[in-house]
Amino acid sequence: MNFIDEAFLEVRAGNGGAGASSFRREKYIPFGGPDGGDGGKGGNIVFKVNKNKNTLIDFQNKRVFIAKNGRPGSGKNKSGAAAEDMVIDIPKGTVIYDDFSNEELIDCCDSDISYTVAIGGDGGQGNARFKSSTNQSPRKFTLGFEGEIRNIRLELKSLADVGLVGFPNAGKSTFLNRVSSARPKIGSYPFTTLRPHLGTIQGSDSSYVIADIPGLIEGASDGAGLGIKFLQHISRTGLLLIFVDLFATDENDPVEQIELLKNELSKYKEDLTQKVSWIVCNKIDLMQESEVEAISKSIQEKLGINKEDIFFISAATGEGTKEILQSLEEVIAKEREELS
Numbered sequence: 001m002n003f004i005d006e007a008f009l010e011v012r013a014g015n016g017g018a019g020a021s022s023f024r025r026e027k028y029i030p031f032g033g034p035d036g037g038d039g040g041k042g043g044n045i046v047f048k049v050n051k052n053k054n055t056l057i058d059f060q061n062k063r064v065f066i067a068k069n070g071r072p073g074s075g076k077n078k079s080g081a082a083a084e085d086m087v088i089d090i091p092k093g094t095v096i097y098d099d100f101s102n103e104e105l106i107d108c109c110d111s112d113i114s115y116t117v118a119i120g121g122d123g124g125q126g127n128a129r130f131k132s133s134t135n136q137s138p139r140k141f142t143l144g145f146e147g148e149i150r151n152i153r154l155e156l157k158s159l160a161d162v163g164l165v166g167f168p169n170a171g172k173s174t175f176l177n178r179v180s181s182a183r184p185k186i187g188s189y190p191f192t193t194l195r196p197h198l199g200t201i202q203g204s205d206s207s208y209v210i211a212d213i214p215g216l217i218e219g220a221s222d223g224a225g226l227g228i229k230f231l232q233h234i235s236r237t238g239l240l241l242i243f244v245d246l247f248a249t250d251e252n253d254p255v256e257q258i259e260l261l262k263n264e265l266s267k268y269k270e271d272l273t274q275k276v277s278w279i280v281c282n283k284i285d286l287m288q289e290s291e292v293e294a295i296s297k298s299i300q301e302k303l304g305i306n307k308e309d310i311f312f313i314s315a316a317t318g319e320g321t322k323e324i325l326q327s328l329e330e331v332i333a334k335e336r337e338e339l340s
């Protein structure tokens with residue numbers, strides 16, 4: 001399945017139905033009054049969160065959505081029927097923007113609410129409404145109003161609790177495979193992961209979601225590699241795990257990797273270095289214990305990062321992963337408690 005996280009749509013609410021111009025015609029009543037009914041309202045365009053959806057793929061081909069028009073009014077003072085709303089299902093975490101002004105219209109976090117984005121036009125008035133003391137038989141009626149037309153952009157931002165960031169090959173996907181039932185592809189080449197993957201971790205008391213996103217490289221904020229657009233998926237996570245490849249084949253030592261990554265994170269529009277982040281040094285199975293000690297020290301000293309915020313693991317063997325999960329569960333539980 002392809003992961004589509006952006007879509008451009010044109011939505012057209014329905015037009016209102018026209019009012020009717022009609023006169024009562026009954027046997028033995030020669031001058032029946034006006035009895036044209038009003039037109040019905042056009043359908044709204046409504047977005048609704050559907051828990052079973054997790055991508056915007058449905059919108060890849062279908063880009064224009066048109067709600068039905070209201071029915072016209074008719075004689076005998078009958079109003080036209082209002083059109084039903086057109087309801088469009090979207091995944092939780094979709095943000096809707098006006099594509100012209102770029103204004104954020106709606107942030108669809110809540111699954112129980114419908115979000116109206118374009119309003120259907122009101123129906124026109126039938127001639128019965130125009131009857132007055134001076135005009136007993138008006139022919140006048142009005143047409144329905146046009147429905148709103150909007151060009152919108154949908155952007156999907158995952159609602160994960162934890163985001164994994166790191167250079168390609170650092171072992172982010174290996175980690176997610178190990179700790180959750182998500183199965184992102186693992187490969188010994190850079191950019192194995194081309195789209196975000198979400199994994200649910202079942203803790204002892206609660207569960208939480210980790211997002212694995214494609215690797216970042218130096219210059220990603222200027223478009224290098226796959227760029228930084230995937231950072232939108234972790235812009236809502238409370239916590240970042242910055243993955244360091246202890247066995248990186250290029251020359252970047254752990255301290256340099258962290259500096260480079262933080263630099264790219266700081267260039268994202270919502271400066272992501274403001275988030276709580278922990279350092280996860282991966283692939284300790286390939287290292288000597290003394291090397292690990294030295295690396296931990298230099299991260300603490302050179303970057304001023306607390307010892308408790310640095311983890312050493314092997315995603316491949318599972319060593320150290322339990323400790324991270326435990327710490328994650330604790331802080332997430334605390335965070336949720338504060339929010340509730």
Ligand SMILES: Nc1nc2c(ncn2[C@@H]2O[C@H](COP(=O)(O)OP(=O)(O)OP(=O)(O)O)[C@@H](O)[C@H]2O)c(=O)[nH]1
Binds near residue numbers: 172286
């Ligand atoms: N020895 C060892 N190898 C590991 C470990 N974790 C990952 N690897 C290997 O490192 C390579 C990259 O792993 P991935 O999990 O695909 O890395 P990634 O960070 O998801 O990479 P991208 O998706 O390209 O960003 C694979 O060949 C893994 O088998 C580890 O703890 N120890």
Ligand SMILES: [Mg+2]
Binds near residue numbers: 193
């Ligand atoms: Mg990967």
